[in-house]
Amino acid sequence: MTEDVIAARARALAGALAEAGFARLRVRDRETEIEVRRANHAAPARVAPAPAEPPRTAGERAPGERMADVVASDVVGIVRLARPAIFEGQELDEDRELAYVETLGIRNPVRSRGSGRVVAVFVTEGQPVEYGQALFAIDR
Amino acid sequence: MFKKVLIANRGEIALRINRACHELGIATVAIFSEADRLSLHVRHADEAFCVGPGPVVRSYLNIPNIISAALISGCDAIHPGYGFLAENARFAEIAADHGLVFIGPSPAVINAMGDKATARRLMDEAGIPTTPGSGIVASVDEARSIAEKIGYPVLLKATAGGGGKGMREVHVPGDLATAYATAQAEAEASFKDGRLYVEKLIVNPRHIEVQVLADAHGGVVHLGERDCSVQKPSHQKLIEEAPAAELDPGLRTRLHEIATNATRAVRYTNAGTLEFLVSGDDVYFMEMNTRIQVEHPVTELIYGVDLVKEQIRIAAGEALGFTQDDLHPHGHAIEVRVNAEDPDNNFAPAAGTLSTVVFPGGPGIRVDTHVYGGAVVPPFYDSMLAKIIAVGRTRESAILRMERALGETRIEGVKTTVDFCRELLGEPRFRAGGVGVGWLPEFLARRAQPV
Numbered sequence: 001m002t003e004d005v006i007a008a009r010a011r012a013l014a015g016a017l018a019e020a021g022f023a024r025l026r027v028r029d030r031e032t033e034i035e036v037r038r039a040n041h042a043a044p045a046r047v048a049p050a051p052a053e054p055p056r057t058a059g060e061r062a063p064g065e066r067m068a069d070v071v072a073s074d075v076v077g078i079v080r081l082a083r084p085a086i087f088e089g090q091e092l093d094e095d096r097e098l099a100y101v102e103t104l105g106i107r108n109p110v111r112s113r114g115s116g117r118v119v120a121v122f123v124t125e126g127q128p129v130e131y132g133q134a135l136f137a138i139d140r
Numbered sequence: 141m142f143k144k145v146l147i148a149n150r151g152e153i154a155l156r157i158n159r160a161c162h163e164l165g166i167a168t169v170a171i172f173s174e175a176d177r178l179s180l181h182v183r184h185a186d187e188a189f190c191v192g193p194g195p196v197v198r199s200y201l202n203i204p205n206i207i208s209a210a211l212i213s214g215c216d217a218i219h220p221g222y223g224f225l226a227e228n229a230r231f232a233e234i235a236a237d238h239g240l241v242f243i244g245p246s247p248a249v250i251n252a253m254g255d256k257a258t259a260r261r262l263m264d265e266a267g268i269p270t271t272p273g274s275g276i277v278a279s280v281d282e283a284r285s286i287a288e289k290i291g292y293p294v295l296l297k298a299t300a301g302g303g304g305k306g307m308r309e310v311h312v313p314g315d316l317a318t319a320y321a322t323a324q325a326e327a328e329a330s331f332k333d334g335r336l337y338v339e340k341l342i343v344n345p346r347h348i349e350v351q352v353l354a355d356a357h358g359g360v361v362h363l364g365e366r367d368c369s370v371q372k373p374s375h376q377k378l379i380e381e382a383p384a385a386e387l388d389p390g391l392r393t394r395l396h397e398i399a400t401n402a403t404r405a406v407r408y409t410n411a412g413t414l415e416f417l418v419s420g421d422d423v424y425f426m427e428m429n430t431r432i433q434v435e436h437p438v439t440e441l442i443y444g445v446d447l448v449k450e451q452i453r454i455a456a457g458e459a460l461g462f463t464q465d466d467l468h469p470h471g472h473a474i475e476v477r478v479n480a481e482d483p484d485n486n487f488a489p490a491a492g493t494l495s496t497v498v499f500p501g502g503p504g505i506r507v508d509t510h511v512y513g514g515a516v517v518p519p520f521y522d523s524m525l526a527k528i529i530a531v532g533r534t535r536e537s538a539i540l541r542m543e544r545a546l547g548e549t550r551i552e553g554v555k556t557t558v559d560f561c562r563e564l565l566g567e568p569r570f571r572a573g574g575v576g577v578g579w580l581p582e583f584l585a586r587r588a589q590p591v
Contacts (some may be wrong), residue, residue, distance in 0.1 A: 075204070075205055075208070076189055076190075076191055076204075076205040076206075076208040076209045076212070077208050077212065078212060103204050103205065103208045104204050104207060104208055104211075104238070106204070128212040128213070130189040130190040130191070130209070131174075131189075131190045131191050131192050131193075131199075131205060132174060132190050132193075133190070
């Protein structure tokens with residue numbers, strides 16, 4: 001990915017960040033990891049290639065700062081939430097299916113990729129979503 | 141007529157289709173890759189869906205995500221543009237299976253014309269002249285015996301080929317085995333189909349193609365010819381014009397007749413182009429392109445017909461609103477492709493940010509483009525930034541107008557073909573009209589030599 005593409009993606013994430021009221025959002029895929037921070041210290045959106053910035057552990061967090069992983073859709077389709085539906089504030093003790101995205105009749109599972117607390121549900125049942133769209137945010 | 145159309149493409153052609161749809165009162169849905177999030181085609185469309193990351197295999201060729209975007213947004217048709225999935229019969233079939241109209245010919249015709257050896261056989265059967273050659277050859281030995289029969293030089297071509305890939309010229313028997321191996325490997329890598337056929341190499345022919353439109357009610361018309369002989373050594377077109385200059389009127393009429401006969405013979409529907417090699421008085425069918433072509437504007441400007449709107453009307457089941465007698469060309473049009481590539485370095489493609497973008501305007505100039513100042517040219521896609529088209533009453537006035545327009549054009553941030561094309565327009569041999577496909581490669585070879 002070129003830096004401009006990463007920047008464009010970071011801008012899109014910044015929208016989700018503002019909506020959800022986090023200090024930081026981090027999205028990972030096979031090639032890159034993007035972290036967006038709220039600019040209360042006037043720092044610009046920071047973009048780091050994955051190898052340069054290994055994921056931090058909880059112990060490294062600045063005091064009072066919240067950190068969330070965004071779970072995004074990797075297909076275009078219709079969201080079907082898991083039943084019972086995942087809710088904001090829910091604690092997940094292990095990796096589990098949060099929803100699936102239906103594409104041409106095929107179920108594409110959306111998993112939490114580990115435990116954590118669901119801090120945001122960005123989508124509603126039956127909502128159309130695009131590739132890369134934020135579905136859930138999970139506080140690790 | 142359709143209510144909403146998904147445009148399964150990017151770049152200038154996505155904008156071109158969007159414009160046609162909006163003028164017809166049809167809502168549009170764009171698709172885009174993450175690398176194109178800020179692209180103009182996304183902003184012009186009524187809705188837009190990201191279908192994948194930058195690499196084309198995961199985005200603009202991602203059939204499930206594209207069809208899904210069309211379905212969840214309530215589209216009734218898909219326009220594929222050119223390139224990407226435009227000549228993919230499976231995509232057309234999958235669209236139909238999901239109740240979406242594919243704006244183009246039937247999957248059967250796409251398949252038949254997409255397989256070059258099949259297309260040659262069908263045209264042979266319909267009495268359309270093709271270059272002497274073979275069907276698929278099973279081995280290098282078979283290729284050798286055919287080459288000996290038709291005589292060198294010959295061309296080895298991939299049946300699944302296009303854009304000059306999987307194609308090798310063979311001038312002497314000793315080069316055949318190596319050329320066979322490389323063409324096969326290239327075809328296998330590019331198209332996952334390494335099958336080759338042999339045809340007689342016509343030396344320095346003109347590349348002249350005929351635009352046709354055919355509706356589902358038996359209406360077939362041609363919209364004259366385009367001359368696309370100014371091609372890079374990679375066989376990619378650089379300058380196109382309509383009508384073809386210095387073409388015998390009898391030959392011109394014959395080309396048009398052959399094209400409409402061929403269109404009827406294969407029961408073609410929608411817009412299509414028949415490409416011919418013209419050498420002296422001889423005409424040979426090369427291939428049929430079952431899509432809208434990059435260079436379609438030169439035809440539009442002299443015929444006053446909007447080819448993309450016609451494609452949409454035909455796909456919606458309408459009959460052509462005109463007959464051959466209603467179609468009369470006026471003047472001469474010429475198109476220059478503005479590519480992000482370096483003419484001084486084998487047309488190596490360039491990617492980067494366009495710091496300055498100024499396009500020409502004024503009488504007789506049309507610019508089809510998706511770029512703007514500050515736009516990013518991603519590394520994943522075709523390097524074409526814009527098409528500049530000039531129309532005039534005569535070929536000379538169209539060329540003078542193009543020279544003026546290229547002089548107004550300023551693109552900074554990446555190397556482009558603008559100044560190089562202006563240089564070509566000034567060449568006396570080009571000015572005289574009727575160059576063959578060998579002219580530009582030969583010009584480049586001469587230009588590269590130190591004085």
